[in-house]
Amino acid sequence: MIWSEKETLSRKEMEAIQLERLKETVYRVYDKVAPYRKKMDEAGVKPEDIKSLSDLSKLPFVTKQDLRDNYPFGLFAVPKDELLRIHASSGTTGKPTVVGYTKGDMDVWTECVSRIACAGGAKSTDVAQICFGYGMFTGALGLHYGLENIGTTIVPSSTGNSEKQLMYMKDFGTTLLVATPSYALRLAEVAREIGIDPKTDLNVKIGLVGSELLTDAMRDEMHKYWGEDMLITSNYGMSELMGPGVSGECEYLNGMHINEDFFIPEIIDPETEEVLPAGEWGELVITCIKKEALPLIRYRTRDITRLMYEPCECGRTTCRMANLSGRSDDMLKIRGVNVFPGQIEEVVLSVEGLGPHYEIVVERDGYTDKLTVRVELAKATDSFKELEKIEATVRNKLRVVLGLDAKIKLESPNTLARFEGKAKRIRDLRKGN
Amino acid sequence: MTVKQLSVFIENRRGRLGEVLHVLKEKDVSILSMSLADTSEFGLLRLITNDADKGCEVLNSLGFSGTVTNVFIIKLPHVAGALQNILEIISANDIDIEYAYGMSVEANDATIVVKTSQIEKAEKVLADNGIGTMSPEELKAL
Numbered sequence: 368m369i370w371s372e373k374e375t376l377s378r379k380e381m382e383a384i385q386l387e388r389l390k391e392t393v394y395r396v397y398d399k400v401a402p403y404r405k406k407m408d409e410a411g412v413k414p415e416d417i418k419s420l421s422d423l424s425k426l427p428f429v430t431k432q433d434l435r436d437n438y439p440f441g442l443f444a445v446p447k448d449e450l451l452r453i454h455a456s457s458g459t460t461g462k463p464t465v466v467g468y469t470k471g472d473m474d475v476w477t478e479c480v481s482r483i484a485c486a487g488g489a490k491s492t493d494v495a496q497i498c499f500g501y502g503m504f505t506g507a508l509g510l511h512y513g514l515e516n517i518g519t520t521i522v523p524s525s526t527g528n529s530e531k532q533l534m535y536m537k538d539f540g541t542t543l544l545v546a547t548p549s550y551a552l553r554l555a556e557v558a559r560e561i562g563i564d565p566k567t568d569l570n571v572k573i574g575l576v577g578s579e580l581l582t583d584a585m586r587d588e589m590h591k592y593w594g595e596d597m598l599i600t601s602n603y604g605m606s607e608l609m610g611p612g613v614s615g616e617c618e619y620l621n622g623m624h625i626n627e628d629f630f631i632p633e634i635i636d637p638e639t640e641e642v643l644p645a646g647e648w649g650e651l652v653i654t655c656i657k658k659e660a661l662p663l664i665r666y667r668t669r670d671i672t673r674l675m676y677e678p679c680e681c682g683r684t685t686c687r688m689a690n691l692s693g694r695s696d697d698m699l700k701i702r703g704v705n706v707f708p709g710q711i712e713e714v715v716l717s718v719e720g721l722g723p724h725y726e727i728v729v730e731r732d733g734y735t736d737k738l739t740v741r742v743e744l745a746k747a748t749d750s751f752k753e754l755e756k757i758e759a760t761v762r763n764k765l766r767v768v769l770g771l772d773a774k775i776k777l778e779s780p781n782t783l784a785r786f787e788g789k790a791k792r793i794r795d796l797r798k799g800n
Numbered sequence: 801m802t803v804k805q806l807s808v809f810i811e812n813r814r815g816r817l818g819e820v821l822h823v824l825k826e827k828d829v830s831i832l833s834m835s836l837a838d839t840s841e842f843g844l845l846r847l848i849t850n851d852a853d854k855g856c857e858v859l860n861s862l863g864f865s866g867t868v869t870n871v872f873i874i875k876l877p878h879v880a881g882a883l884q885n886i887l888e889i890i891s892a893n894d895i896d897i898e899y900a901y902g903m904s905v906e907a908n909d910a911t912i913v914v915k916t917s918q919i920e921k922a923e924k925v926l927a928d929n930g931i932g933t934m935s936p937e938e939l940k941a942l
């Protein structure tokens with residue numbers, strides 16, 4: 368089901384909404400948020416300079432550092448007593464990042480999460496168990512209100528005590544699971560330990576996973592234990608922008624639909640900060656155009672993805688972002704070209720006859736960089752032609768996607784290293800790296 | 801009649817071929833003939849052995865990429881131009897040979913290993929022309 372008609376607007380209608388909201392936001396932020404006004408003044412841009420959506424690129428960026436520098440409320444655009452809620456994300460170093468919500472922000476948040484939950488298959492008849500930690504983290508309460516708004520029955524079980532979680536699941540007839548992919552796998556493991564087979568003893572048919580990268584391997588693993596017919600979608604968000612609800616996958620699993628009437632996405636080259644054309648990989652930059660308390664403009668997410676504007680089979684017309692392929696700090700510069708591991712991964716996964724594992728090796732040969740991509744054969748063959756074809760296909764596709772010639776090294780199955788958590792697939796052997 | 805051939809993918813890495821041969825030797829799989837097709841990056845090793853299935857299983861359990869395919873081992877009569885004659889008969893009947901390599905059995909007996917995807921047709925053409933092929937039993941007895 369499509370929750371809102373706003374998800375099916377024509378490009379022209381969507382852009383009209385975006386421009387109106389962008390202009391309003393820029394005026395308001397310039398007026399109310401002194402640190403951002405200073406940035407705009409330094410960049411020599413005034414609110415009235417924003418006449419079209421393409422003028423967005425004239426505006427300065429906001430980074431996580433800006434939030435830290437203005438801890439706790441320095442970037443807020445409303446007085447503190449208008450806040451209904453405060454959340455914070457734990458910083459690994461120093462102060463946390465603090466975010467706040469007005470009544471209007473809460474309504475938008477609920478609307479956005481309802482949309483992505485519906486895209487992921489949620490219905491009013493579902494029993495939704497939320498296994499995200501309730502507290503300062505935005506994930507649990509974000510999903511909670513969005514799902515409640517749809518009319519699902521909420522089981523706010525939070526994290527921990529997996530056996531009790533499974534008991535609730537069985538006794539309450541949970542049909543929808545909200546969890547990180549790793550916790551969903553952990554639950555399946557505990558279930559088997561205590562003699563519950565999630566496939567036959569439980570009725571969980573929908574998985575809304577988030578707050579952690581969902582790799583294809585993890586999705587396959589989840590299907591293995593929770594059932595092949597479970598619809599597992601990933602969704603995206605971060606507390607600085609709102610929390611969950613920025614974007615989410617639909618049943619076609621070809622990228623996460625962005626709630627574009629609330630968030631304008633851009634992709635930039637993380638080094639030059641230039642805006643890249645649609646379809647290219649780069650760092651996601653989001654402008655919040657309907658936030659009252661913390662309307663961040665051109666927030667640098669550090670997440671690497673690409674944008675797809677082609678219509679989706681589900682009927683939604685909103686722009687989709689590819690599943691994240693890492694952080695902008697992972698970017699490689701090879702012969703002057705920006706390369707993101709996710710681009711290579713996408714090619715490897717698209718070639719028949721290859722497994723999902725790969726390794727990227729970058730070396731210096733004299734004055735030029737040499738790129739080698741090691742891939743694994745998925746099955747044995749007696750055909751030399753087939754091997755040559757696989758090699759040529761990977762090489763040609765990489766040339767199209769990256770604009771670079773790469774050497775392809777076919778390897779036997781199970782040759783490349785396997786990783787439990789974050790995969791280390793890049794070996795940069797160039798000097799100084 | 802066809803026999804089983806063992807094909808193994810080999811990365812062109814120092815010592816990889818030796819590893820394959822070593823594994824087979826350890827498991828008493830003896831090699832009767834061998835052919836290696838390769839580029840600078842990888843190769844395909846094709847082996848006629850006394851037990852292709854066992855060899856394949858052992859290699860795959862150790863992370864190699866092996867597969868078993870059916871091939872003909874054609875016996876060459878002791879006549880001048882025998883190989884040429886046979887190849888002419890095969891091509892005159894529109895049978896595509898994917899690859900072929902020689903295999904010597906005893907001092908004077910020569911055979912040739914031939915791979916085609918048109919197995920049934922080849923079987924008939926060879927029989928009609930009185931061309932002998934080695935059976936799995938004969939191979940085992942070698």
Ligand SMILES: [Zn+2]
Nearest residue numbers: 617679681683
């Ligand atoms: Zn869709």
